[in-house]
Amino acid sequence: MTDFAHAVRDILQAGQRMDSRGWVPATAGNISRRLEDGAIAITRSGGHKGFLQADGVITVDMQGRPLRQQDVPSAETLLHCQIYRNDPTAGAVLHGHSVAATVLSMLSADPALVLSDYEVLKVFEGQTTHKTSVSVPVFENDQDIARLAGVVEPFFGRMSAGYIIRGHGVYVWGKNMATALARLEGLEFLLACELERRKLA
Numbered sequence: 001m002t003d004f005a006h007a008v009r010d011i012l013q014a015g016q017r018m019d020s021r022g023w024v025p026a027t028a029g030n031i032s033r034r035l036e037d038g039a040i041a042i043t044r045s046g047g048h049k050g051f052l053q054a055d056g057v058i059t060v061d062m063q064g065r066p067l068r069q070q071d072v073p074s075a076e077t078l079l080h081c082q083i084y085r086n087d088p089t090a091g092a093v094l095h096g097h098s099v100a101a102t103v104l105s106m107l108s109a110d111p112a113l114v115l116s117d118y119e120v121l122k123v124f125e126g127q128t129t130h131k132t133s134v135s136v137p138v139f140e141n142d143q144d145i146a147r148l149a150g151v152v153e154p155f156f157g158r159m160s161a162g163y164i165i166r167g168h169g170v171y172v173w174g175k176n177m178a179t180a181l182a183r184l185e186g187l188e189f190l191l192a193c194e195l196e197r198r199k200l201a
Helices: 003-020 077-086 099-107 119-123 145-155 177-200
Strands: 030-034 040-043 057-060 092-096 112-116 133-139 163-165 169-174
Touching: 003 030, 003 040, 003 057, 003 092, 003 177, 030 077, 040 077, 077 092, 077 145, 077 169, 092 177, 099 163, 099 169, 099 177, 112 177, 119 177, 133 145, 145 163, 169 177
Parallel strands: 133 163
Antiparallel strands: 030 040, 030 092, 040 057, 092 169, 112 133, 163 169
């Protein structure tokens, strides 16, 4: 199996997993994986991630330009490329639109969501105990993706749990698809816990 075929398999499986959890409703979300030759395999614009087929995955260069002229990448491809450029260890990037991420990020104008004292915090790199806090940056939504990327850029190196776009969704990455999925599931669990706690309060 070629590297691209492996990447397609990883992306399709991730899409099914994310869809089963309700994190990629309608045509929301993006999934990508870095290829050995430096290109990026990524979901094309407009497809439902739970029903992806192989032709729903395209390749782009590190600037987000499609390697085949007829392919149409999502505008948010630029945010995936930014992660790969800033983190040479990143092998996969996941972007989802969960209810918890969307609602929590709209309840406050704070520039970050702080998660404290949860056992699952240990899923994030550098965390060895639940007796800690992890700050997840929240950036204002912007349809100008290049401008949004410019706002996110200074935070690289300080986003072990990824980041949230307000009223939109999360971006999480890891050295491979399994790690990225574990971090996404960890973050989504924590966001769901925070939302439930606020309901109960």
